[in-house]
Amino acid sequence: MRPRVIPGTTTGELAAAYDAVIIGGGLQGLALAYELAKRRFGRIVVLEAAYPGSGGSGRNGEMIRSAFATDEWIGLFDDSLRRWQTLSAELDFNVLFTKAGYLLLASTEEALAAARRNLALQRRRGLHVDLLDHDEVRRLCPEMAPEMIAGGIVQHDAGFAHHDATVWAYAQAAARLGVEIHPYTRVTAIGVAGGAVTSVTTDRGVIATPVVVDAAGGQARDIALLADVDVPVEVFRLEAMVTEPLEPFLRPAVSSPAIMGYCHQTTRGEFVGGTEPDVPVPSTSIRSTLDGARDMAQKFLRLFPRLAGVRMMRHWSGLVTQTADIAPVLGRAPELEGFYLDCGWVYGFVGAPAAAALMAEVAGGTVAPGIVDEYPGPREPLGLQLRTERVNGVLGTDLGTEEIAGMLGRLGIETVADGDMDVIGRSLDDKSWAVQFVMDNGPVRYYLYDRTAKKARFLFTNRKRLEELTLSKMHPISVQARDGLNLICYLTLPYWTDTDDDGRPAEPLPMALWVHGGPWARDSWGYDPFHQWLANRGYAVLSVNYRGSTGFGKRFTNAGNLEWASKMHSDLIDAVRWAVEHKIADKNKVAISGGSYGGYATLVGLTFTPDVFACGVDLVGPSNLQTLLETIPPYWAPMLTVFTSRVGDHRTEEGRQFLAARSPLTYVDRIKKPLLIGQGANDPRVKQSEADQIVKAMQEKNIPVTYVLYPDEGHGFARPENNLSFCAVADLFLAEHLGGRSEPIGTDFKGSSITVPTGAEQIPTLKDALGG
Amino acid sequence: MTKTILCLCRDVSEEDVRRAVAEGYDDLETLKRFTGACTGPCQGKTCVEAIRRLVAELTGRDLADVLAPPRRPPAAPVRLGTLAAVGDASAVDDASVGDDASTVDDTSLGEDAPAGEGGP
Numbered sequence: 001m002r003p004r005v006i007p008g009t010t011t012g013e014l015a016a017a018y019d020a021v022i023i024g025g026g027l028q029g030l031a032l033a034y035e036l037a038k039r040r041f042g043r044i045v046v047l048e049a050a051y052p053g054s055g056g057s058g059r060n061g062e063m064i065r066s067a068f069a070t071d072e073w074i075g076l077f078d079d080s081l082r083r084w085q086t087l088s089a090e091l092d093f094n095v096l097f098t099k100a101g102y103l104l105l106a107s108t109e110e111a112l113a114a115a116r117r118n119l120a121l122q123r124r125r126g127l128h129v130d131l132l133d134h135d136e137v138r139r140l141c142p143e144m145a146p147e148m149i150a151g152g153i154v155q156h157d158a159g160f161a162h163h164d165a166t167v168w169a170y171a172q173a174a175a176r177l178g179v180e181i182h183p184y185t186r187v188t189a190i191g192v193a194g195g196a197v198t199s200v201t202t203d204r205g206v207i208a209t210p211v212v213v214d215a216a217g218g219q220a221r222d223i224a225l226l227a228d229v230d231v232p233v234e235v236f237r238l239e240a241m242v243t244e245p246l247e248p249f250l251r252p253a254v255s256s257p258a259i260m261g262y263c264h265q266t267t268r269g270e271f272v273g274g275t276e277p278d279v280p281v282p283s284t285s286i287r288s289t290l291d292g293a294r295d296m297a298q299k300f301l302r303l304f305p306r307l308a309g310v311r312m313m314r315h316w317s318g319l320v321t322q323t324a325d326i327a328p329v330l331g332r333a334p335e336l337e338g339f340y341l342d343c344g345w346v347y348g349f350v351g352a353p354a355a356a357a358l359m360a361e362v363a364g365g366t367v368a369p370g371i372v373d374e375y376p377g378p379r380e381p382l383g384l385q386l387r388t389e390r391v392n393g394v395l396g397t398d399l400g401t402e403e404i405a406g407m408l409g410r411l412g413i414e415t416v417a418d419g420d421m422d423v424i425g426r427s428l429d430d431k432s433w434a435v436q437f438v439m440d441n442g443p444v445r446y447y448l449y450d451r452t453a454k455k456a457r458f459l460f461t462n463r464k465r466l467e468e469l470t471l472s473k474m475h476p477i478s479v480q481a482r483d484g485l486n487l488i489c490y491l492t493l494p495y496w497t498d499t500d501d502d503g504r505p506a507e508p509l510p511m512a513l514w515v516h517g518g519p520w521a522r523d524s525w526g527y528d529p530f531h532q533w534l535a536n537r538g539y540a541v542l543s544v545n546y547r548g549s550t551g552f553g554k555r556f557t558n559a560g561n562l563e564w565a566s567k568m569h570s571d572l573i574d575a576v577r578w579a580v581e582h583k584i585a586d587k588n589k590v591a592i593s594g595g596s597y598g599g600y601a602t603l604v605g606l607t608f609t610p611d612v613f614a615c616g617v618d619l620v621g622p623s624n625l626q627t628l629l630e631t632i633p634p635y636w637a638p639m640l641t642v643f644t645s646r647v648g649d650h651r652t653e654e655g656r657q658f659l660a661a662r663s664p665l666t667y668v669d670r671i672k673k674p675l676l677i678g679q680g681a682n683d684p685r686v687k688q689s690e691a692d693q694i695v696k697a698m699q700e701k702n703i704p705v706t707y708v709l710y711p712d713e714g715h716g717f718a719r720p721e722n723n724l725s726f727c728a729v730a731d732l733f734l735a736e737h738l739g740g741r742s743e744p745i746g747t748d749f750k751g752s753s754i755t756v757p758t759g760a761e762q763i764p765t766l767k768d769a770l771g772g
Numbered sequence: 773m774t775k776t777i778l779c780l781c782r783d784v785s786e787e788d789v790r791r792a793v794a795e796g797y798d799d800l801e802t803l804k805r806f807t808g809a810c811t812g813p814c815q816g817k818t819c820v821e822a823i824r825r826l827v828a829e830l831t832g833r834d835l836a837d838v839l840a841p842p843r844r845p846p847a848a849p850v851r852l853g854t855l856a857a858v859g860d861a862s863a864v865d866d867a868s869v870g871d872d873a874s875t876v877d878d879t880s881l882g883e884d885a886p887a888g889e890g891g892p
Binding site: 003004005006007008009050051052053054058164168183243244268288290293294296297298300301307308309310311312313314315316 | 795801805808811812815844845850
């Protein structure tokens with residue numbers, strides 16, 4: 001007799017015919033069998049090549065949540081989460097669902113900002129989620145390394161379950177409803193006739209069937225190919241591990257994008273988790289690797305340093321078949337009657353209960369498939385946008401390229417604006433697209449595009465008040481640096497000096513060089529409030545994507561390594577020289593300004609190249625790179641090597657000398673042009689001391705400086721009142737030194753917390769405005 | 773009443789195994805997961821042979837047909853601190869991890885491991 005392997009299997013022979021054959025005895029296949037049987041679908045068989053749960057179902061991280069970032073994902077996974085709450089009772093088998101909570105850890109401010117955005121959607125969808133700050137995460141996970149914690153989202157009614165128990169629970173529940181489960185039964189062929197499936201051949205004989213479901217996990221693509229159905233998935237290997245049991249130290253399930261890892265402590269005390277390499281490993285092998293083991297050890301120690309002395313007992317691999325958008329493939333294969341797909345899972349463990357119920361409706365044809373339509377089978381990337389100077393076209397596979405070119409005006413469709421286009425939504429039948437055009441001289445414009453008529457209908461803009469204003473165009477230009485490197489820059493001119501839109505004023509203008517922060521970021525084409533404000537005052541405005549900026553390839557970013565105040569700065573000087581040579585800028589009236597790195601660049605401009613600029617406006621810029629690196633916020637600790645390899649290493653004597661040589665503070669005595677500094681007292685990244693120390697050094701040398709400090713601001717000015725008040729000061733400062741237009745301060749300080757500890761007298765009317 | 777412990781790491785008794793096999797967990801892969809036997813620090817080195825024999829006896833199958841689960845690495849438990857330092861030669865002090873190891877082999881324990889199974 002054949003072994004039973006698990007309770008609920010069939011030890012007898014296969015029948016000659018079934019109403020449905022499910023290929024794959026993992027969680028998806030067994031849950032679907034159960035849901036179909038519940039709906040009295042007929043005679044159902046599940047074929048499993050090894051033992052049930054031998055694939056991804058028994059190798060996953062067994063974590064459960066529905067707090068995702070889009071409506072479609074929340075729709076599917078929250079349906080599942082609701083089923084998880086009562087699954088043990090429904091299946092009459094304890095799946096050990098542990099509602100210990102699920103923490104989505106944010107390790108950077110950027111991740112926390114994204115979490116905050118996601119939270120709004122998750123709350124709207126009724127999810128039981130909260131945003132936690134640093135201290136709250138520490139209370140929830142006291143053993144977690146503080147430097148990994150910026151905050152996070154916790155989903156209270158989520159957690160984890162036992163993955164094997166869930167497989168057995170569904171198998172037994174399905175068997176009670178008459179489903180046959182055949183382990184160690186391998187599918188070798190799928191019969192097709194007249195565009196429909198007819199049979200499945202196994203190593204134990206041929207069976208006739210009108211319905212085949214491919215739920216074969218890591219083998220799903222190979223199984224579909226037996227029916228000549230090409231599923232757009234790639235197979236990747238993931239690795240996971242378990243330690244010896246420990247006393248309870250971690251309650252919730254934790255997912256950490258910063259280490260690409262996920263983990264939890266089981267009810268038995270074992271710490272279980274997996275990490276993913278930065279670049280996924282395409283592989284159909286489930287051999288575990290030493291690289292994988294080391295990756296997990298290193299990353300989990302960063303998260304939980306106390307695990308250093310804890311031993312890994314076991315380590316294994318599993319396969320995921322992954323689509324381009326990592327959402328599953330659910331529904332009938334369009335090219336083959338009777339052939340259904342339930343594969344492409346990355347979050348298959350949490351998703352199985354809902355997917356099974358939905359797929360049972362689809363295969364049974366009883367109700368409209370609803371959410372399943374969000375996960376169609378033929379799902380390839382439609383196109384790819386490149387953004388260099390502008391978003392320049394779309395490289396598509398087959399669909400969309402010509403239409404999009406048409407929308408860009410190249411095929412003569414004139415209804416559409418001269419902006420950078422994005423398709424932001426598509427109807428289910430794909431006949432209508434919602435399209436946005438980012439404009440440079442106005443708000444974002446939204447259109448409804450009818451793909452049949454090839455006509456776009458204007459809907460609305462995102463900022464109505466901007467529609468009424470005459471704003472300036474932004475000109476992308478390309479400047480060659482002295483060593484030949486190509487720099488993509490953006491130039492904005494006062495609209496009345498550029499009536500022919502050629503990007504050249506009638507005569508050279510005073511110019512503001514506006515330097516982006518980061519520096520690992522970039523400027524892009526589009527509406528820019530700083531460009532518009534400064535152009536309105538009569539200045540040419542130039543922004544430079546100097547080397548080190550991102551978005552132009554790794555080589556360009558890495559070309560900025562250890563080039564602070566060196567080549568990164570000479571790129572700015574080369575762009576200014578270009579503007580002077582092309583009679584755009586008046587050589588004697590060029591200001592340098594910017595925030596964060598842009599503030600540093602401003603200080604570098606006035607110390608390293610003291611004759612180039614007429615004045616400078618520094619917003620939250622570091623003045624001393626050594627103290628900057630010594631005081632980075634704890635949540636930047638994971639990025640420390642990025643700083644030390646790109647800026648300089650403050651941990652070595654040689655590095656400290658290097659950093660001193662690249663710090664404006666070292667050369668304060670060279671400053672001979674007016675300087676305005678703006679700073680937030682609570683800035684966690686560039687501390688107030690960065691501004692304080694250069695102001696103090698300048699005062700000691702009797703060099704004038706105006707220092708504007710906000711007690712309630714951080715890295716930049718968040719409160720509109722504060723932002724407006726600083727712009728009012730900068731407006732007057734620039735007018736004084738570049739000669740442009742300005743507005744009196746008037747009521748611009750109202751509601752702001754502005755203080756001017758030093759140099760108010762340097763700026764006309766400022767002292768009076770503060771006194772009043 | 774006497775009690776025979778088969779899996780010392782997980783306190784799995786002979787009676788536990790008999791009951792699990794009677795329920796239907798008669799494949800060592802699933803028996804291991806259901807009872808927890810072979811999943812402790814020794815990873816079955818102590819108990820797997822005894823369990824194989826008992827399952828063969830209970831199911832009437834040939835011992836050769838009752839397969840031990842493929843072994844998963846590491847061969848012996850390794851501290852995470854040691855693993856994290858692999859490749860950093862100065863920091864490796866654990867004899868169970870060789871300097872020159874590039875992949876951990878996940879080959880099966882016996883010649884009779886299921887064909888085509890790379891090993892969980």
